[in-house]
Structure formats: C-alpha cells, structure tokens
Amino acid sequence: MSKEIPYKIYLEESEMPKEWYNVRADMKNKPAPLLNPGTGKPMTAEELGGVFCDELVKQELDNDTAYIPIPDEIRNFYKMYRPSPLVRAYCLEEKLQTPAKIYYKFEGNNTSGSHKLNSAIAQAYYAKKQGLKGVTTETGAGQWGTALSMACSYLGLDCKVYMVKVSYEQKPFRREVMRTYGASVTPSPSMETEVGRKILEEFPGTNGSLGCAISEAVEVAVKSEGYRYVLGSVLNQVLLHQSVIGLETMAALKKYDIKPDIIIGCAGGGSNLGGLISPFMGEKLRGEADYRIIAVEPASCPSFTRGKYAYDFCDTGKVCPLAKMYTLGSGFIPAPNHAGGLRYHGMSSILSQLYDDGLMEARSVRQTDVFAAAEEFARVEGILPAPESSHAIRAAIDEALKCKETGEEKTIVFGLTGTGYFDMYAYEAFHDGKMTNYIPSDEEIAASLAKLPKVEG
Numbered sequence: 132m133s134k135e136i137p138y139k140i141y142l143e144e145s146e147m148p149k150e151w152y153n154v155r156a157d158m159k160n161k162p163a164p165l166l167n168p169g170t171g172k173p174m175t176a177e178e179l180g181g182v183f184c185d186e187l188v189k190q191e192l193d194n195d196t197a198y199i200p201i202p203d204e205i206r207n208f209y210k211m212y213r214p215s216p217l218v219r220a221y222c223l224e225e226k227l228q229t230p231a232k233i234y235y236k237f238e239g240n241n242t243s244g245s246h247k248l249n250s251a252i253a254q255a256y257y258a259k260k261q262g263l264k265g266v267t268t269e270t271g272a273g274q275w276g277t278a279l280s281m282a283c284s285y286l287g288l289d290c291k292v293y294m295v296k297v298s299y300e301q302k303p304f305r306r307e308v309m310r311t312y313g314a315s316v317t318p319s320p321s322m323e324t325e326v327g328r329k330i331l332e333e334f335p336g337t338n339g340s341l342g343c344a345i346s347e348a349v350e351v352a353v354k355s356e357g358y359r360y361v362l363g364s365v366l367n368q369v370l371l372h373q374s375v376i377g378l379e380t381m382a383a384l385k386k387y388d389i390k391p392d393i394i395i396g397c398a399g400g401g402s403n404l405g406g407l408i409s410p411f412m413g414e415k416l417r418g419e420a421d422y423r424i425i426a427v428e429p430a431s432c433p434s435f436t437r438g439k440y441a442y443d444f445c446d447t448g449k450v451c452p453l454a455k456m457y458t459l460g461s462g463f464i465p466a467p468n469h470a471g472g473l474r475y476h477g478m479s480s481i482l483s484q485l486y487d488d489g490l491m492e493a494r495s496v497r498q499t500d501v502f503a504a505a506e507e508f509a510r511v512e513g514i515l516p517a518p519e520s521s522h523a524i525r526a527a528i529d530e531a532l533k534c535k536e537t538g539e540e541k542t543i544v545f546g547l548t549g550t551g552y553f554d555m556y557a558y559e560a561f562h563d564g565k566m567t568n569y570i571p572s573d574e575e576i577a578a579s580l581a582k583l584p585k586v587e588g
Contacts (some may be wrong), residue, residue: 134506138221140383142214148378149201151371156197157416157482160488162367162480163455165191166442171586174452182353182360182451190368199371201253208252212241213375217383222511224531231534232529234391235547236380237514238409244310245549246403247278247363250372254361255282262534264287266355269319269344271399271474272298272519273305273403273500275363276551278548280314290314291358293347293543295474297340305553316503326448328349340464341400341475346448350524364400365445365454365479373406380544381410391422393530395545397491397522398426400459401479405514407546408491415490424491425530426482427522429501430570432465434458434478435486435493437576442586443477453586457482460572460579466569477578496525497568502561504528505551514558515558517551 147364155161179188185316190199195407201209220233232364238246258266265288270276276292283290292314297307306316319326319339326346330337345362352360362369384391394411396404404426414420428435434457444461445451458477465474478486485491505521507528516524523545534541551558560566 134391136387138220139216139218140386141216142379142382144210144214144388146382147206147209148177148212148375149206150198151201152372152374152378152410152413153192153193153197154374154412154416155367157413158484159416160484161194162484163442165452165454166586168444168449168453168584171415177352184254184257184261184263184359186260187254187368190371191366196354202256205253205256206377209249209375211223212248213241214379216217217380220512221487224448226507226511226527227531227535229531230532230540232540232542232546233531234542235308236376236544237547238299238376239514239517239547239550243274243278243281244553245274245278246373246376246406248274248281249375249406249533250363250369250402251275251278251282252285253372255279256287258359259286259288259505263288263359265291266359266361267291267293267348267352267355269293269295269341269348269361270363271341272517273302273309273486273553274517276309276314276316277305279363280309280312283314284312286583290317291348291351293319293344295300295319295341295344296337298501301556302553313534320346321347323347323432324350326450333370334464337464340447342445342447342461343464345446349446349450350448364402364475365477367403370405370409370479370481371380371397374409375436376403376406377408377410380407389542390420391544393425393543394496395425395523395526395530395543397473397519397546397548398478398482399473399519400475403546403548405479405482412485412490414555425526426486426491426493427526428493428495429473429522430495430497430568432459432474432476433495434476437493438477439580440483441583442488443583445477453584454480456471456480457486458583459576460582462582463576463579473522494526496522497570499561499566499568501525501564502558512546515551516547517549518554518557520546523547
C-alpha cells in the first residue's frame with residue numbers, strides 16, 4: 132500500500148547528508164581541466180593555490196573521489212536551515228488541472244534567501260581553517276554575496292563583494308543585507324581596480340556582468356595579502372558543496388517510494404542545477420536509473436542553447452584560467468534584464484560535458500514568460516519566487532501542461548532556489564508592462580564568439 136504524500140516532506144536532522152557527492156567520479160568523460168592562459172597547460176594545484184584556498188583546490192581537481200566527508204563544523208551550520216523541505220505542489224497541480232505530480236525543493240528558508248549558503252559556509256570555513264584574513268567575490272543578483280557575507284560574519288572573516296552594477300542599482304536592499312553582515316559592497320565594473328578601469332574604458336556606461344565582477348574580485352584577492360578569491364557557481368568545488376540539495380531531494384523521494392521522471396533546474400553558472408541533479412545523474416551514469424533532466428536558461432544569456440563548447444576565459448578581464456564550457460564569449464555582456472544570477476557568459480565545465488554527452492537537455496525562456504510563471508506560482512503556492520528560480524517554474528508548468536494534453540501522469544521535480552522579496556523592481560516592471568524581452572542577435576553572439584582564445588581541445 133502506497134504512503135500518503137504530505138504537502139512537505141522533511142528529513143530528520145540525523146538524515147542530513149554526511150558527505151558531499153562528486154559526480155565527476157562517475158563520469159566516463161571527465162570535465163576538461165582548467166588551463167593556464169599563459170602556457171595553455173592544465174593548471175597545477177600550486178598555481179590555483181595563489182587564487183583559491185588550499186583545500187578547495189584539492190576539491191576542484193579531484194575527479195575520482197565519489198564521496199567527500201562534510202566537516203562537522205559545516206554540518207552544524209547547515210542544521211540552522213537544513214534539511215530543507217521537498218514540497219508537493221498540490222495547489223499548482225489543481226490550478227493547472229494536470230495529471231502530473233509536481234514537487235519542488237525549496238532552498239529559500241535561510242537569511243540569504245537562496246541555496247548559495249550551502250557553498251558559502253564551506254568556502255569560508257576552509258579560508259578560516261587556512262588562517263586567512265578574508266575573501267573576495269563577485270555577486271550577480273546578490274544571493275551569493277549575501278550568503279558569503281553571512282558565512283564570513285559567522286566565522287569572523289573580512290568579505291569584499293563586487294556586485295554587478297545593474298543588480299547593485301536594482302536591488303539596494305540586498306546590498307544592505309550584505310552590509311549588515313559586515314561586507315563591503317562595490318558596484319562592478321568600478322574604478323577601484325585596474326581591470327575595472329580597463330573595462331569601463333572599453334565599454335563606457337556598461338551595466339556590468341558577472342564576468343566583469345569576477346575579474347575585479349580576483350585582482351583584489353591576488354594583490355591583498357591574506358586574502359583568497361571564492362566563487363559562488365561554475366567551479367567543480369561549488370557543485371560538490373551544492374550536492375546536499377540533490378542528496379536530500381533523493382532521500383526525501385525514496386522515503387515515499389517516489390521516482391521522478393523529469394528533473395528541472397535553472398541554469399546560469401550551474402551551482403543550483405548541478406547540486407540538484409548530481410546524485411540523480413550519478414544513478415543515470417551508473418545505469419541504475421534514467422531521468423529526463425532539463426536545464427533552463429534566460430533567452431537573453433543563452434550559453435547552452437546558443438553558445439559554443441570551447442575553452443574560454445571565466446571572466447571579462449581575462450585574468451582567470453581558461454575553462455572548457457558552453458560559452459557566449461567572455462566579452463559578452465547581457466542586456467540589463469532581471470535574470471540576475473543567471474547573467475553569466477558560460478556554464479559549469481561539469482554540466483557542459485554532461486550536456487555535450489547528451490545526458491541532459493537545455494532550453495531558453497523569455498523574461499516575460501518567466502515572470503508570468505512566477506506570478507502564477509506565487510498566487511497558488513504562497514511563495515514569491517526569485518527570478519532565477521522562476522525559469523525552472525516556467526519549464527515545470529510547461530511540462531505539466533503537456534501531461535494535461537497527453538494524459539500522462541509524470542512526476543516532475545524542480546529546484547526552487549530562493550525567494551524574490553528583494554526583486555520587487557523586477558515584479559513592478561512586469562506588472563506595469565515595462566518589462567522587455569531582449570534577445571541577442573546571431574550577429575552579436577557571433578561577434579563575441581569570434582574573440583574566443585585560440586586553444587586546442
């Protein structure tokens with residue numbers, strides 16, 4: 132006899148993951164290594180150690196260890212807001228009149244308002260353990276910067292945040308939360324750094340991008356004694372930390388003998404999507420189960436769906452290593468839309484390899500369609516979703532409506548990465564009919580891709 136499924140499935144504190152899962156261990160085709168832009172050779176641990184914390188470098192380069200223990204100090208911090216609930220979207224199902232069963236993993240139940248805290252506390256912990264004074268970083272919509280400032284405050288570390296200018300202006304209250312936790316917040320590109328001044332000279336009046344902000348944060352880290360750079364997405368280490376999302380999701384589903392057919396996540400750099408799908412992808416790679424996995428990105432910054440799989444700089448200022456990924460070109464600066472944290476020119480090397488191997492799908496969605504889905508979800512499920520999360524909501528609704536047409540009773544799981552209470556300017560623009568759907572032309576993307584570095588592989 133099947134168990135009755137509650138609205139919210141909670142794990143016990145004792146059921147929280149004790150290890151992170153490293154999907155690379157099960158990948159037949161490993162993600163391509165980071166390259167030194169000067170030599171064109173794979174980055175060594177010593178070279179990466181000048182930018183990142185030592186333990187994080189080990190995690191970044193580890194392609195073989197499937198499970199990496201989570202230190203007790205990090206697990207104890209996680210207990211403040213984890214395990215997070217897996218919610219059955221009964222009200223949304225009723226509104227859509229679909230036979231599909233819809234679940235979402237809600238990661239917005241912490242002060243930072245998103246999943247970003249899962250990796251922020253890990254990276255801050257390793258910086259503290261190494262005896263560093265502080266860290267530098269970038270942030271797009273502000274969730275990562277908020278999470279890192281909270282983690283650094285907890286551990287007594289200094290935190291310098293370079294926030295994409297358009298988000299800095301659109302989301303002043305997110306900025307103030309960071310400052311409440313003691314972080315300094317600078318709109319990027321800025322005149323504070325050499326690379327920032329160079330970008331402003333080349334692109335006067337630019338609204339910035341994550342690539343710009345990364346360049347500035349890295350420059351400050353390498354020039355400041357006792358500091359290292361930390362990143363909220365894209366890197367292997369980040370997807371490793373975020374695997375707690377997928378591990379909890381899988382455990383909650385198995386508690387009620389539920390097998391998802393479709394797993395959906397929004398995709399910018401890859402932290403949320405990678406974290407959600409990792410253990411499910413592991414089963415798929417090992418031949419134990421099969422799932423349809425969908426990455427959803429903004430049509431304004433379509434790295435998966437319109438980018439090229441190639442080595443590229445991770446940042447606009449070209450001071451970071453080269454990563455092989457689906458990219459629009461490091462010089463691509465998206466329109467000032469409200470996709471926030473999804474406005475990055477490239478995608479995680481892990482996810483890029485999985486996508487290139489045909490193990491997952493990708494689709495892009497327009498901004499107004501995303502906010503229509505966000506509004507529909509908020510009205511029936513009682514949570515105001517972040518614009519990033521709403522990309523996944525859009526795809527989940529679309530898949531549920533397909534089930535309505537075909538009569539198929541598929542089970543859909545998507546990641547609700549966080550809340551949108553600091554995104555009211557975006558909601559205002561949507562409600563006032565002022566939101567636009569800027570989509571880059573083929574010519575714009577081609578011009579950006581033409582500037583990719585010449586690298587073999």
